[in-house]
Amino acid sequence: MLYKLLVKPLLSLFPPESSTGVLLRMLKGARRIPLVAPLIRAGHSVKGKSLEREVFGVRFSGPVGVAAGLDRSGEFADLFSDFGFSFIEIGSLTPLPQDGEARPRVFTLPRDTALVSRTGNPNKGVQQAISELSRRDRSRSRIRIGVNITAGIRSVTEEAIISDYRTAFAQMYDFADYFVVNLTDTRHPDQGLQADSSLMSDVLDELLEMRLVYDGYKPVLLKVSSDLNPGLLDSVLDYALLSGIDGIVAGGPAGRSVTLNTSAQRLYEIGEGGISGAPAFQGMLETVRHIAARSKGRLPIVACGGILSPKDAQMALEAGASLVEMYSAIWYKGPKIAKKTYDHILHLHDR
Numbered sequence: 001m002l003y004k005l006l007v008k009p010l011l012s013l014f015p016p017e018s019s020t021g022v023l024l025r026m027l028k029g030a031r032r033i034p035l036v037a038p039l040i041r042a043g044h045s046v047k048g049k050s051l052e053r054e055v056f057g058v059r060f061s062g063p064v065g066v067a068a069g070l071d072r073s074g075e076f077a078d079l080f081s082d083f084g085f086s087f088i089e090i091g092s093l094t095p096l097p098q099d100g101e102a103r104p105r106v107f108t109l110p111r112d113t114a115l116v117s118r119t120g121n122p123n124k125g126v127q128q129a130i131s132e133l134s135r136r137d138r139s140r141s142r143i144r145i146g147v148n149i150t151a152g153i154r155s156v157t158e159e160a161i162i163s164d165y166r167t168a169f170a171q172m173y174d175f176a177d178y179f180v181v182n183l184t185d186t187r188h189p190d191q192g193l194q195a196d197s198s199l200m201s202d203v204l205d206e207l208l209e210m211r212l213v214y215d216g217y218k219p220v221l222l223k224v225s226s227d228l229n230p231g232l233l234d235s236v237l238d239y240a241l242l243s244g245i246d247g248i249v250a251g252g253p254a255g256r257s258v259t260l261n262t263s264a265q266r267l268y269e270i271g272e273g274g275i276s277g278a279p280a281f282q283g284m285l286e287t288v289r290h291i292a293a294r295s296k297g298r299l300p301i302v303a304c305g306g307i308l309s310p311k312d313a314q315m316a317l318e319a320g321a322s323l324v325e326m327y328s329a330i331w332y333k334g335p336k337i338a339k340k341t342y343d344h345i346l347h348l349h350d351r
């Protein structure tokens with residue numbers, strides 16, 4: 001209620017990317033004031049055995065997490081933990097810092113409860129993430145850290161792309177509970193490296209081989225877009241099943257084929273970009289169902305795309321997902337969405 005009445009109208013006065021950053025920084029600053037973090041935790045903690053789960057060998061205190069792109073270096077991981085999120089996908093990270101596309105590059109579509117983004121993966125590189133994550137007192141927070149890695153914008157040859165994934169994977173290995181390999185192109189969700197399946201298997205084979213020599217097994221997941229054509233999706237899934245990939249993050253932003261309430265004029269003014277939020281939900285749900293059926297439940301699924309309410313989360317879990325991630329819901333509904341979702345799941349369980 002507080003978020004809807006006070007925080008959101010204030011946020012709407014500024015471009016979404018800046019206002020989200022300012023709000024997260026303010027909340028992070030407030031956490032340093034004695035009693036603030038415990039108070040947030042007290043207001044958002046939900047405990048229940050039926051929420052806990054082990055997925056791809058990692059124990060999660062609940063099935064709701066933060067999607068990639070909101071906290072690229074992991075600096076807000078403990079803040080999200082206070083709000084009840086049980087995992088966060090940090091990144092997408094590239095080995096070196098990069099600025100991404102020119103601003104503005106994130107837009108709101110309120111009539112569709114959606115966001116349009118064409119960020120080009122701006123991030124401060126793996127060293128910044130390492131310094132943020134090293135400062136954390138891991139014993140005080142149960143939040144799991146998924147590290148989403150991708151290739152730098154200037155890496156265009158196959159050799160350079162593979163080298164970026166290798167570097168990010170090696171340097172982040174000790175800081176990740178699991179990895180997500182992001183081969184999607186958020187600007188054109190139907191394209192990206194997934195359209196080049198030989199490059200996809202070259203990248204993943206390298207990482208799975210590297211993992212053999214490291215201490216401690218870190219699950220490697222692949223993020224796949226709902227906009228992949230069905231034949232390509234099936235070949236990606238067959239490869240994932242054969243290669244030893246530990247799971248799939250399914251969904252992501254939708255392409256422009258979705259039907260929107262926003263005027264064509266406004267969409268034209270905004271220009272290119274993937275569409276997150278409500279319009280991504282149906283495609284995500286169908287992809288989750290398809291993956292669950294094709295893999296006969298052998299590939300754990302993290303559903304991501306248009307999950308804006310506890311009921312949406314329930315539908316994604318019933319469709320075959322083991323975990324759900326949110327980005328747009330945090331923008332449109334506020335961080336209380338994790339607690340609300342847990343309350344809903346517990347209520348269903350107790351019925």
Ligand SMILES: Cc1cc2nc3c(=O)[nH]c(=O)nc-3n(C[C@H](O)[C@H](O)[C@H](O)COP(=O)(O)O)c2cc1C
Nearest residue numbers: 067068069092117252253276277305306326327328
């Ligand atoms: C502004 C913005 C930036 C994003 N950045 C990334 C990113 O760096 N890496 C990534 O894998 N996904 C990124 N995403 C996609 C989200 O992780 C998520 O897949 C997508 O927003 C769909 O979920 P939602 O409908 O809950 O927002 C971004 C999305 C938005 C809106």
